[in-house]
Amino acid sequence: MRWADGRGSEVTAVAQKLMRIGEVAEWTGLSLRTIRHYEEVGVLAPSRRTAGGFRLYTEAEVRRLALVRRMRPLGFCLEDIRELLGVLDRLPEESGALPATSGEAHEELVARLRKFWLEADARCEDLRGQLQAAEDFARSLHVQLSRLLDAAPDETESTR
Numbered sequence: 001m002r003w004a005d006g007r008g009s010e011v012t013a014v015a016q017k018l019m020r021i022g023e024v025a026e027w028t029g030l031s032l033r034t035i036r037h038y039e040e041v042g043v044l045a046p047s048r049r050t051a052g053g054f055r056l057y058t059e060a061e062v063r064r065l066a067l068v069r070r071m072r073p074l075g076f077c078l079e080d081i082r083e084l085l086g087v088l089d090r091l092p093e094e095s096g097a098l099p100a101t102s103g104e105a106h107e108e109l110v111a112r113l114r115k116f117w118l119e120a121d122a123r124c125e126d127l128r129g130q131l132q133a134a135e136d137f138a139r140s141l142h143v144q145l146s147r148l149l150d151a152a153p154d155e156t157e158s159t160r
Contacts, residue, residue: 018048018056028065035065041078043068043085074123080116087112 025032038044039055044064046055057065064085071081090109101109 017059019059019062021046021055021057024057024062024065027062028069030065030069038065038068043078043081071120074120074127076119083112084116087116
């Protein structure tokens with residue numbers, strides 16, 4: 001496959017591992033519509049497009065979408081997502097060296113990342129509480145069903 005790189009030259013897909021939007025949707029569990037929406041609101045942009053206009057995404061962009069997908073159940077809004085992505089964009093890959101920054105810039109980066117970590121942790125705790133309540137409810141229904149089945153007349157034995 002060949003695509004225009006936006007500067008008038010063409011590059012082969014073998015040179016970089018790129019995925020079309022359908023593959024990205026399958027890998028991330030997001031719908032095509034959601035991926036396009038994230039593009040429209042500035043959360044993500046495909047690296048390239050094929051000559052036919054198909055979106056092509058790098059592995060880094062797919063990881064970015066996967067991160068966004070993990071943030072959404074915690075209730076982070078698009079503004080929060082963009083802000084966190086901005087912070088993470090300033091960090092190197094996990095194995096890379098940390099950026100050389102002034103003490104003040106480093107402290108700002110730490111503070112912003114810590115803010116998101118604390119918020120995510122608090123939201124996870126809230127979800128654990130909600131899950132516990134839901135599980136308690138499901139257990140109460142099971143108890144009621146068991147009581148009802150145990151008290152059923154003999155002719156309903158086959159429905160157990």
